[in-house]
Amino acid sequence: MLKYHCLNPIAEVGLERFTENYTTAENEADADAILVRSAGMHEMEFSSQLKAIARAGAGVNNIPLDKCAEQGIVVFNTPGANANGVKELVIAGMLLAARDIVGGIHWVEENEEDGDIAKKAEKQKKQFAGTELDGKKLGVIGLGAIGVRVANVATHLGMDVYGYDPYVSVDAAWKLSRNIHHAKTVDELYKECDYITIHVPAMESTKNMIDKDALSLMKENVVVLNFSRDVLVNSEAIVDALVAGKIRGYVTDFPIPELAGVKGAIVIPHLGASTEESEDNCAKMAVDEVMDFLENGNIQHSVNYPDCNMGVKSKGCSRITILHRNQPKMLGQFTGLLAEQDINIDIMSNKSRNEYAYTMIDTEAEVSDDLYQKLCGIDGVLRVRVIA
Ligand SMILES: NC(=O)c1ccc[n+]([C@@H]2O[C@H](COP(=O)([O-])OP(=O)(O)OC[C@H]3O[C@@H](n4cnc5c(N)ncnc54)[C@H](O)[C@@H]3O)[C@@H](O)[C@H]2O)c1
Numbered sequence: 001m002l003k004y005h006c007l008n009p010i011a012e013v014g015l016e017r018f019t020e021n022y023t024t025a026e027n028e029a030d031a032d033a034i035l036v037r038s039a040g041m042h043e044m045e046f047s048s049q050l051k052a053i054a055r056a057g058a059g060v061n062n063i064p065l066d067k068c069a070e071q072g073i074v075v076f077n078t079p080g081a082n083a084n085g086v087k088e089l090v091i092a093g094m095l096l097a098a099r100d101i102v103g104g105i106h107w108v109e110e111n112e113e114d115g116d117i118a119k120k121a122e123k124q125k126k127q128f129a130g131t132e133l134d135g136k137k138l139g140v141i142g143l144g145a146i147g148v149r150v151a152n153v154a155t156h157l158g159m160d161v162y163g164y165d166p167y168v169s170v171d172a173a174w175k176l177s178r179n180i181h182h183a184k185t186v187d188e189l190y191k192e193c194d195y196i197t198i199h200v201p202a203m204e205s206t207k208n209m210i211d212k213d214a215l216s217l218m219k220e221n222v223v224v225l226n227f228s229r230d231v232l233v234n235s236e237a238i239v240d241a242l243v244a245g246k247i248r249g250y251v252t253d254f255p256i257p258e259l260a261g262v263k264g265a266i267v268i269p270h271l272g273a274s275t276e277e278s279e280d281n282c283a284k285m286a287v288d289e290v291m292d293f294l295e296n297g298n299i300q301h302s303v304n305y306p307d308c309n310m311g312v313k314s315k316g317c318s319r320i321t322i323l324h325r326n327q328p329k330m331l332g333q334f335t336g337l338l339a340e341q342d343i344n345i346d347i348m349s350n351k352s353r354n355e356y357a358y359t360m361i362d363t364e365a366e367v368s369d370d371l372y373q374k375l376c377g378i379d380g381v382l383r384v385r386v387i388a
């Protein structure tokens with residue numbers, strides 16, 4: 001029986017996909033796989049039982065990817081599964097910044113007992129008036145699953161859209177509307193746009209990407225939107241820009257104490273992916289990835305190992321899977337050991353990604369414990385599994 005443990009609530013429609021070969025583990029130490037959303041895992045110790053972590057979502061900055069890779073734990077995410085949910089909230093964020101809808105709603109709440117409220121509203125409403133999105137320039141930094149959707153839908157709202165992504169994938173480029181202007185530098189986008197939205201992962205290279213210098217290049221009265229991660233925008237610089245009236249608004253999905261009570265800050269409690277549809281999509285994808293990995297050894301949508309897929313393991317064959325360092329002479333050592341034991345290889349696949357690699361071998365022969373131990377003992381091997 002294989003065991004999984006959920007560190008956050010995972011949509012039932014996903015968990016229902018686990019077959020009768022799976023059960024829940026009371027605690028993570030007994031689990032073959034962990035399912036997680038935003039729970040922080042950097043301080044966790046992982047047991048040798050743990051083989052996979054699936055992030056039901058896109059961002060993986062809550063998971064120690066290298067530590068997991070070193071311990072032979074494959075980390076997955078669910079690319080694109082919640083992108084539509086985030087896209088819709090970004091559009092809502094732009095509309096909330098364009099007009100003082102929140103202020104207007106508060107005014108109604110404060111005056112709801114007043115029998116004369118309809119008449120008073122007509123006098124008061126000018127203080128909540130705003131502008132329209134039609135005709136404004138929108139800059140989208142990061143044209144991945146979310147950025148492409150935001151860019152495309154904004155063109156239908158009449159916005160003039162600029163996109164910046166030096167690493168854009170071929171898939172994403174195919175999906176991007178031909179009406180989007182290609183910004184060759186991020187500075188060009190900063191200088192042109194009335195709304196700027198950032199959709200890049202949180203990494204060392206993207207931390208504080210929007211800082212004092214970036215803000216100084218932007219037009220007066222710009223609105224900055226951050227539905228990606230708090231660390232992408234320097235909090236001190238953004239608060240200073242709001243207080244100085246340099247920027248008109250900062251809409252973010254990440255509450256931080258510094259923003260509390262700052263005029264122009266619209267702070268949402270990380271709701272981008274909190275829709276039934278996104279939660280269901282992420283849970284289904286995460287569970288499918290985990291089952292395919294545990295049962296067939298296939299890796300799809302990993303963020304710390306290469307993807308590698310040999311299809312469903314056929315009955316009667318043993319599949320040897322080896323997570324190892326990406327260094328010379330590994331394959332020769334694996335096949336040499338199999339040859340020593342007169343084992344014929346039916347199919348084999350090897351993929352690498354940065355410092356790590358993965359080898360899958362199908363054989364009709366029985367894999368002895370002696371062979372398993374010898375494979376484990378090769379320098380650079382991080383984990384061996386034999387799926388019988
Ligand atoms: N608010 C939420 O609930 C929520 C939900 C999903 C994702 N997110 C966040 O949004 C981020 C993006 O999600 P996604 O699904 O679009 O991811 P994605 O991987 O599909 O797209 C990220 C894009 O950023 C680009 N990129 C990387 N570095 C860049 C740089 N320096 N400049 C410009 N572009 C750069 C990549 O090339 C890629 O196209 C996630 O990493 C996550 O942190 C937040």
Ligand SMILES: O=C(O)CC[C@@H](O)C(=O)O
Nearest residue numbers: 037038057058059273274
């Ligand atoms: O799980 C969530 O609610 C948020 C997910 C989101 O931040 C992501 O990166 O996918």
